[in-house]
Each structure stands twice: as C-alpha cells, then as structure tokens.
Amino acid sequence: MARGCLQGVKFLMFAFNLLFWLGGCGILGVGIWLAATQGNFATLSSSFPSLSAANLLIVTGTFVMAIGFVGCIGAIKENKCLLLTIDRYAQRDLKKGLHLYGTPGNVGLTNAWSIIQTDFRCCGVSNYTDWFEVYNATRVPDSCCLEFSDSCGLHAPGTWWKAPCYETVKMWLQENLLAVGIFGLCTALVQILGLTFAMTMYCQVVKADTYCA
Numbered sequence: 001m002a003r004g005c006l007q008g009v010k011f012l013m014f015a016f017n018l019l020f021w022l023g024g025c026g027i028l029g030v031g032i033w034l035a036a037t038q039g040n041f042a043t044l045s046s047s048f049p050s051l052s053a054a055n056l057l058i059v060t061g062t063f064v065m066a067i068g069f070v071g072c073i074g075a076i077k078e079n080k081c082l083l084l085t086i087d088r089y090a091q092r093d094l095k096k097g098l099h100l101y102g103t104p105g106n107v108g109l110t111n112a113w114s115i116i117q118t119d120f121r122c123c124g125v126s127n128y129t130d131w132f133e134v135y136n137a138t139r140v141p142d143s144c145c146l147e148f149s150d151s152c153g154l155h156a157p158g159t160w161w162k163a164p165c166y167e168t169v170k171m172w173l174q175e176n177l178l179a180v181g182i183f184g185l186c187t188a189l190v191q192i193l194g195l196t197f198a199m200t201m202y203c204q205v206v207k208a209d210t211y212c213a
Contacts, residue, residue: 021068028061091166094125098134101141114143120172122165128157 100106101113117123123144124130131140131153144160145152152159 018068021065024061024064024066024068026061027057027064031055031057031059031061091125094166095130098125098130101134114141116165116169117141117143117161118148120163120165120168121161122163122168123161124164125166126164128160128162 097109098113101110103110123140128140128144131144132138138157140153140160142148142151142153145155146159146161
C-alpha cells in the first residue's frame with residue numbers, strides 16, 4: 001500500500017513538472033510574440049531599453065522550462081514503473097523503425113542506424129536478432145560487423161557486435177546526462193534568440209515599409 005502511494009506521488013511530481021515545463025513554453029511564446037509585435041512599446045525603462053516586458057518573459061520562460069525539464073528528469077529517474085513503461089514503448093517503436101532501414105525515402109534513418117551501430121559497437125535494439133525479422137533471414141546490416149566489409153552481415157553471428165544498441169546508448173546518455181542537457185538547453189536558447197531576432201527584424205522592416213509608403 002505504501003509503495004503504491006509512493007509511486008503515485010512520484011507520478012504526480014512528474015505531471016507537475018511537465019505542466020511547469022509547458023507553462024514555461026507558454027511564457028516564452030508570449031515573450032517572443034511581445035518582442036516581435038510590440039517593439040519598444042513594451043520597454044519598462046527608457047534608461048535600459050533591454051529591460052522590457054518581452055525580454056523578462058523570455059528569460060523567465062527559459063528559466064521555468066529549464067527547471068521543469070530538470071524536474072521531469074529527476075521524477076522519471078525515481079519512478080521505476082514510469083521509466084520501465086517508457087523503455088518498453090521506446091524499444092517497441094525503435095524496432096518498428098528498423099523495418100524502414102534501407103528503404104527509399106529513409107536515408108536519414110538508415111544513416112543514423114549505421115552510425116550508431118558502428119560508433120557504439122552494437123547491433124539491433126535489444127540484440128542482433130532484431131534484424132532477422134527485418135530481413136526475414138539470418139543476416140544483419142554491414143554496420144554490425146566487427147570488421148566491416150561488403151556483405152559481412154551475411155556471415156556467422158560470431159563476426160557481429162553482440163551489445164544491444166538501446167541499452168548501450170542509454171548507458172552513455174546516463175553517464176553524460178549533464179553535458180547533453182546543457183548542450184540541449186544552449187542549442188534551444190540559440191534557436192530561440194535567433195527566432196526572436198528574425199521576427200523583430202521582420203516587424204521593423206514591415207514598419208519601415210509602411211512608414212515610407
């Protein structure tokens with residue numbers, strides 16, 4: 001009973017942090033809209049033009065999103081039941097994606113799997129037998145081979161990587177979670193600033209054209 005209550009509390013913590021993150025997204029969106037449409041009208045101080053309602057909302061939204069993201073990660077790591085459900089769903093979805101490997105129009109997916117299997121020295125989602133269902137034969141992509149050569153995926157299983165890619169990549173992410181999170185937040189911040197700058201410039205051009213006309 002106590003264990004069930006604890007799991008319920010952890011799930012509520014995850015839901016709360018997810019709502020917190022979504023709220024940050026909303027605040028950030030309003031800030032970007034305000035910066036793009038209102039311009040200097042939203043400035044709070046003439047002495048500090050950068051101290052505007054739009055910029056404050058953008059900073060606040062980014063901060064709230066970061067806190068919500070960290071909270072979600074923490075809740076997921078503590079909630080083994082939720083983590084197991086996500087794991088099962090992710091593995092099932094990845095295994096479906098294997099059937100698109102090497103098919104027309106899926107060059108990105110094909111290259112991604114080839115790079116992952118080569119760099120992480122792994123094969124398949126759970127193990128190399130995942131590819132047997134894809135090919136309907138005892139074979140794997142050449143990127144699974146210990147020593148790459150043309151059609152090496154048709155050789156004996158002893159010449160293939162045995163490690164499961166899902167667990168291998170997940171372990172790498174866990175070991176580098178902080179670095180990955182910082183990189184993701186920095187990338188998102190750069191994209192957000194670029195979007196804000198582009199929208200602001202567009203609005204300024206439109207205003208200038210209207211004034212000249």
